[in-house]
Amino acid sequence: MKRRIPLRKRLLVRLLIASALIAVCSVAATAWLAVETTTRALREEQGQDLADDMKILAELSGYAATHPRWNGVQSVVRHLAAQTGRRIALTTADRTLIADSAAKGTALPLGAAATVDPLHSDTYSETGAQLSGIDPRAVGPYKLTARERSTLEAIAEKQRSCYARFSIDTRIEQTPSGRPALLDPDGTAASDYLPQECGYGQLGVPTRTETKALEALSEGARGCLKDHGLGSDQPLYLMLNPNAAAPSSRYLVAKYAKMGDSSAMKTVRSCTDDALRAQLDPYVAPVAELYLGDDETAPPRFDMSPANKAKIVGAAGLVLAVTVVVTAVVATRLVRPLRALTEAAQQPPDMHVRVPVTTRDETGILAEAFNDLTERRERLESQRKAMVSDIAHELRSPLTNIRGWLEVTRDGVVDPDPALLASLHEEALVLQRVIDDLQDLAAADAGTLRLHREPVRADELLDQVAAAHRVAADAAGVTIRTEDDGAAWLDADPVRMRQALGNLVSNALRHTPADGTVTLAVRRDGDEVVFTVADTGSGIAPEDLPHVFERFWRAEKSRSRRTGGSGLGLPIVRHLTAAHGGTAVAACEPGSGAVFTLRMPGGPAPEG
Numbered sequence: 334m335k336r337r338i339p340l341r342k343r344l345l346v347r348l349l350i351a352s353a354l355i356a357v358c359s360v361a362a363t364a365w366l367a368v369e370t371t372t373r374a375l376r377e378e379q380g381q382d383l384a385d386d387m388k389i390l391a392e393l394s395g396y397a398a399t400h401p402r403w404n405g406v407q408s409v410v411r412h413l414a415a416q417t418g419r420r421i422a423l424t425t426a427d428r429t430l431i432a433d434s435a436a437k438g439t440a441l442p443l444g445a446a447a448t449v450d451p452l453h454s455d456t457y458s459e460t461g462a463q464l465s466g467i468d469p470r471a472v473g474p475y476k477l478t479a480r481e482r483s484t485l486e487a488i489a490e491k492q493r494s495c496y497a498r499f500s501i502d503t504r505i506e507q508t509p510s511g512r513p514a515l516l517d518p519d520g521t522a523a524s525d526y527l528p529q530e531c532g533y534g535q536l537g538v539p540t541r542t543e544t545k546a547l548e549a550l551s552e553g554a555r556g557c558l559k560d561h562g563l564g565s566d567q568p569l570y571l572m573l574n575p576n577a578a579a580p581s582s583r584y585l586v587a588k589y590a591k592m593g594d595s596s597a598m599k600t601v602r603s604c605t606d607d608a609l610r611a612q613l614d615p616y617v618a619p620v621a622e623l624y625l626g627d628d629e630t631a632p633p634r635f636d637m638s639p640a641n642k643a644k645i646v647g648a649a650g651l652v653l654a655v656t657v658v659v660t661a662v663v664a665t666r667l668v669r670p671l672r673a674l675t676e677a678a679q680q681p682p683d684m685h686v687r688v689p690v691t692t693r694d695e696t697g698i699l700a701e702a703f704n705d706l707t708e709r710r711e712r713l714e715s716q717r718k719a720m721v722s723d724i725a726h727e728l729r730s731p732l733t734n735i736r737g738w739l740e741v742t743r744d745g746v747v748d749p750d751p752a753l754l755a756s757l758h759e760e761a762l763v764l765q766r767v768i769d770d771l772q773d774l775a776a777a778d779a780g781t782l783r784l785h786r787e788p789v790r791a792d793e794l795l796d797q798v799a800a801a802h803r804v805a806a807d808a809a810g811v812t813i814r815t816e817d818d819g820a821a822w823l824d825a826d827p828v829r830m831r832q833a834l835g836n837l838v839s840n841a842l843r844h845t846p847a848d849g850t851v852t853l854a855v856r857r858d859g860d861e862v863v864f865t866v867a868d869t870g871s872g873i874a875p876e877d878l879p880h881v882f883e884r885f886w887r888a889e890k891s892r893s894r895r896t897g898g899s900g901l902g903l904p905i906v907r908h909l910t911a912a913h914g915g916t917a918v919a920a921c922e923p924g925s926g927a928v929f930t931l932r933m934p935g936g937p938a939p940e941g
Contacts, residue, residue: 347663347667351659351660351663354659355655355656355659355660358652358655358656359652359656362648362649362651362652363648363652365648366644366645366648369644370644370645385416385417385418385419386419386446386447386625388413388417389413389417389419389421389623389625390447390449390623392409392413393406393409393410393413393423393449393621393623394449394450394451394454394468394470395451395468395470396409396618397449397450397451397468397617397618397621398451398468398470398471398472398509398617399470399471399509400617400618401615401616401617401618402618402619403423403431403432403618403619403621406423406431406432407432409432410422410423410432410433410434411434413434414434418627419434419625419626419627420433420434420435420439420442420624420625420626420627421433421434421623421624421625422434422435422441422442422623422624422625422626423449423621423622423623423624424441424445424621424622424624425619425621425622426620426622428441428622431621441624442624442625442626444624445622445623445624446623446624446625447623447625448620448621448622448623449618449620449621449622449623450620450621451467451468451470451471451617451618452466452467452468452471452610452613452614452617453466453467453610454466454467454468466606467606467609467610467613469508469509470509471509471613471616471617472509472510472511472613472616473546473612473613473615473616473617474542474545474546474549474612474616475510475542475543475546476509476510476511476542477510477511477512477540477542477543478540478542481511481540481541481542482507482511482512482513484540485511485512485513485536485540486505486507486513488513488536489505489513489514489515489536490505491531492515492531492536493505493515495531496515496531499531501517502517502518503515503516503517504516504517504518510543512540512543513536515536546612549612550605550608550609550612553607553608553611553612554601554604554605554607554608556608557603557604557607557608558600558601558604561600561604563597563600563601667696670688670691670696670697670699670700671696673688673689673700674688674699674700674703677703677707678703686707687703687704687707688700688703688704690704728764728767731760731761731764732760732764734756734757734760735757735760735761738753738756738757739757767901771901773905773908773909782908782909782912784825784826784829784912784913785826785828786824786825786826787824787825787826787827788822788823788824788936788937788938788939789822789823789824789825789827789830789936790821790822791817791821791822791823791855791862791864792815792817792818792819792821792855794827794830794831794834794855795815795817795834795853795854795855795864796815797831798831798834798835798838798853799813799815799838799853801831801835802835802838802839802842805839805842806842806851809842809845809847810847810848810849811842811845811847811848811849811850811851812848812849812850812851813838813850813851813852813853814850814851814852814853815852815853815854816852816853816854816855817854817855817856818855818856818857820857821855821856821857821862821935822862822935822936822937822938822939823862823933823934823935823936824934824936824937825913825933825936826913829909829912829913830909830913832905832909833905833906833909833910833931834853834864834866834931836902836903836905836906837866837902837903837906837929837931838851838853838866839902840902840903840929841866841867841868841870841927841929842868844868844870844871844927845868845869845870845926846869846870846871849868849869849870849926850868850869851866851867851868851869852865852866852867852868853865853866854867857935858932859935860934860935861915861932861933861934861935862932862933862934862935863930863931863932863933864930864931864933865928865929865930865931866928866929867926867927867928867929868926868927869925869926870926870927871926872921872925872926872927873919873921873927874921875921878919878920878921881903881919882903882904882906882907882917882919883904903919906929906931910931910933913933913934914933914934915931915932915933915934916931916932917929917930917931918930918932
């Protein structure tokens, strides 16, 4: 019976668990490293990309703020692409190409990243933010002449020296329009706390160029205010902040009659912004769409840091160490019983070494099978030795009798009368029978036992066997009976079947006392024909039943011819039955005799 192994004890499951554990550790470590390094790299890359994108947009917005057309922007685009490793393309609103850092014919990205419009921009400021919506580098008509710039720079330097006397640290920074501005070290305007002694008002007076531009701006704003229902009977005054980079609603100081009306002031600011954009529009480049993408020809923009490399090497080494340890432990546990099996198998056959069973998995079952094999080999070795002894005994007895009678006859002690010759003939028949039995067994073992099959009536076969043994039965005082249903046929060798049934009957007659009965019966059982030979003898002990079909085995160990034969009859029965595709079984109930059953495949009755 095949032994069922618990699922958790199976060798395959244990190997799968060990492999899964190693794989999980490896995958987890790899995933952690990948996520950690990739997240860090992506954060750095995203920050770098965002900074690069802002730089690109700021540079192009500055170009648009200082150039009325996009002519010459191609060199700027290529320079920015080389610096940032990005693909940069500029198109008009209808996707007409203005400039592109990629090769001619390369398709544009699916969508524009931003719109380059210096009059509607919130991406650039010298202080980090642009809240007005107008690029401060778009100065247009507010750009100072060289003479005006020189005059204002002199005033700014004079004021800076004056503030220094009051221990106020300032610096001069020139705005895109050319106007100098006084700033403190952190970049904020210094005019909020400058002493009046230093002449604050001188730097804040608009130049002729600025005055002319402011008048034009005021005129445009008044028209807008009129359209919003704010009459022009009250003048609008626009004053330029001396620290402003360019005029805008943030840096223009508007004075209007309705200063307390917040709604009116909001309208003033809106109109001022619109007028300023209309004033600057001729001086800036047209609105353009900015497309950004990855430059496939650019080298990688980040390399793995030494810290990340060290982490990867360390994690890989740790995973490798865990893998080696787990594999070594599992392999040791698996190999230990196999080594014991190998050592036991290498021992001499006569030692019959057994292996201790320490596990309940496939290796443990293999150890049990090895021990069973060792026991069977030991048992077969004992049987071989017993068989040699039995064959020698079976042959020695008749040969000794024949030799003894021949010697006394040769010496003239006994005359060769018919009784002596009959005795010698009987001993020769015994020898012949033992040799024939051995030959039949050898042929069965070699698979060369030949059968001459033909349709046979089971009841006739039974009658022939009973008739052949009736004389011996009468001599022993035993009655032979036959029982049949008269409808059983089988396809068999009649000679071999008579031999098998005859061996059973001979065995039954030897073990049945006088006035006993031996019953031969046959019946049909489905597709099988069942023969039974039952006696009323002493029967077979339960512990002897498994051995009755073994060669030279006899329950009576004295080897007496009176109580037992050669010990080959029943093994021959088993082999002949198996050769026909049947089975032979012995059964016994204490005190009721033995019953031998042969189950043979049935055959069709002959036609006609």
